[in-house]
Amino acid sequence: MEDPWKREFEFAVEVARKAGAEIRKAGESEIRVMTKSCTVDLVTKTDERVEKIIIGSLKEEFGEGTHCFIGEESVAKGEACVLTDKPTWIIDPVDGTTNFVHGFPFVAVSIGFAVNKELEFGVVYSCLEDKMYKAQKGKGAFCNDEPIQVSDVQDIKKSIIISEHGVDRSPEKVTKIFSTMQKILCIPVHGLRGSGTAATNMCLVACGAVEAFFEIGIHCWDIAAGAVIVKEAGGLLLDVNGGPFDLMSRRMVSANSDTIAQRIIKEIEIFPVVRDDALVQKK
Structure with a gap:
């Protein structure tokens, strides 16, 4: 059976990696030379810039108006946070902003995709670790293309x-x-x-x-x-x-x-x- 969302899934992995590179660049070039108390504007700008990269790339690839978007920064600016039956991207451009500021090594790009209010796939790129987690419904979960599974501990x-x-x-x-x-x-x-x-x-x-x-x-x-x-x-x-x-x-x-x-x-x-x-x- 043909995978109807294969193209979207593969592009999500690509754009997550692109967004992660932007986050690393911001951290390396700017945060290190600023005091912790002066980083709020930088974090906000990085969040906004990375979300624009993700959503802009998705719109360019799939066409304006074909998909819906729920993004952390978009919602903060007043966009509706409503999940409909339409194909919808659910995006956190920089998950772990406080970590980002302090150089604590867990910062992630998170991209989920839902259709008919059901999640179809998810991509999480832990960009400072360079770990790409991904999964499609019914196809298993992977980290850097290696299969992963939950622990078997029951106690x-x-x-x-x-x-x-x-x-x-x-x-x-x-x-x-x-x-x-x-x-x-x-x-x-x-x-x-x-x-x-x-x-x-x-x-x-x-x-x-x-x-x-x-x-x-x-x-x-x-x-x-x-x-x-x-x-x-x-x-x-x-x-x-x-x-x-x-x-x-x-x-x-x-x-x-x-x-x-x-x-x-x-x-x-x-x-x-x-x-x-x-x-x-x-x-």
């Missing part, structure tokens, strides 16, 4: 769990986040980790380096590509309450197995977040 006490504390520093949310982490750590698990980028975290689940990743407060562009990669590597995705995964809900558990996922879910202290598709942007 939560032998697992490594990965999570992030998010960007919301309100005391009530921070308290819930760290209370959850404390409860999981005291199961006990082997360890808790955080790379600073959701896309990379999901790829770490997919390649078996960690058993699960969970977070409340992420966005669809952080996890769309990674969701396909985790599934195709043999993992699963759930809501933090144990229900079905919802890309727009801003809450997710990705894990190597239902056994590990359900054990983590028992400990998660849920707090409210506004859905991506419920945000009303003012232009």
